[in-house]
Amino acid sequence: MVNTQGIGPLWYTGVALLVVGQIMRMTLIRAQRPLRAREPLLLRLPVTGRWLALNGPATKVPSHTHSHAQTYAIDLKYVPEGSGRGVTRQAPPFRWLWPLARRPRLYPTYGMPLLAPADGVVVATAGRQRDHLSRMSLPAFLYLYLEGFVRSLGWPNHLLGNYIILDLGEGVYAVFAHLRRGSLRVAAGARVTAGQEIAECGNSGNSSEPHLHFQLMDGPDVMTARGVPFAWHYRDDDGVERIGVPEDTTHCVPVAPLPDRSA
Structure with missing residues (x-):
């Protein structure tokens, strides 16, 4: 698009790289499709x-895509009790044109503490990527779509941003992504207990606004x-306790302690 000499070697090279990148992406999606059904881990x-x-x-399902093990991933945004009824601290709304982007600290989710979902061991972390501006306008969202494709061709941290990977035992690993730069409380090799604070929500990596991306x-x-x-184990907005995963656009509040798995 920026080649003023018209269609030529540079243009063909760019198109070829895009095609190769798309083929690699589709191959990764097929290769990471779960091989068998299994019971959800509580x-x-x-x-x-x-x-x-x-x-x-x-x-x-897949909730995101099979690539990068995101088959059952979920995104969570913090919504303070009473948001929309006079509460001042709520997320700025999506805008069609302006402002193009906002600072992440304007979102309630930014800086919220994240807790270990079970006892485990930290196997990998990354915490130096910046928390970029939001992508909550139409031009910025279109940019996010292209940005996400390019990020998917790079290293995992280009997508995940700052992250923590926990070994929960029995061959299961938990991923926390899009963490706030400088907020990690743990390092590789550290042991954590269920409920221990390990980091804060941020807006690093392939993220439209501050949120937690979680997956096993x-x-x-x-x-x-x-x-x-x-x-x-959570409570919905009607006060009903449930065991499962909340549906899209519904709210959840944690219920502790967890019920006995043997029950």
């Missing part, structure tokens, strides 16, 4: 307060692992 919700579920497996997988490497289903 965990504690890794947050405190009231959260909105988006892009979750209760609504569709059957290996420590998002490039080769496959997604694993999970369930939480």
Whole structure:
């Protein structure tokens, strides 16, 4: 598009790279499709307060895509009690044109603490990527779509941003993505207990606005692992306690302690 000499070697090279990248992406998606169905692993919700579920497996599977072990991934945004009824601290709305982007600190989710969903060991972390501006306008969202494709061709941290991977035992690993730069409380090799604060929500990596991306997988490497289903013990907005995963656009509040798994 920027080649003033018209169609030529540079143009053909760019098109070829895009085609190769798309083929690689589709190959990765097929390779990481779960091979068998398995029972969801019951965990504690890794947050405190009231959260909105988006892009979750209760609504569709794969919830995101099979690549990067995201088959059963879910996105969560913090929504303070009473938001929309005079509460001042609520997320700025999506705008068609202006402002193009906003600072992440304007969103209630930014800086919210994240908790270990079970006892485990930290196997990998990354925490130096910046928390970029939001993508909550039409031009910025279109940019996010192109940005996400380019990020998917790079290293995993280009997508995940700052992240923590926990070994929960029995071949199951938990991923926390899009964390706030400088907020990680743990390092590789550290042991954590259920409910321990390990980081804060941020807006790093492939993210439209501050939120938590959470997933389970059957290996420590998002490039080769496959997604694993999970369930939480939570309360919905009607006060009903549930065990499962909240559907998209519904709210959840953690219920503790977890029920006995042997019950």
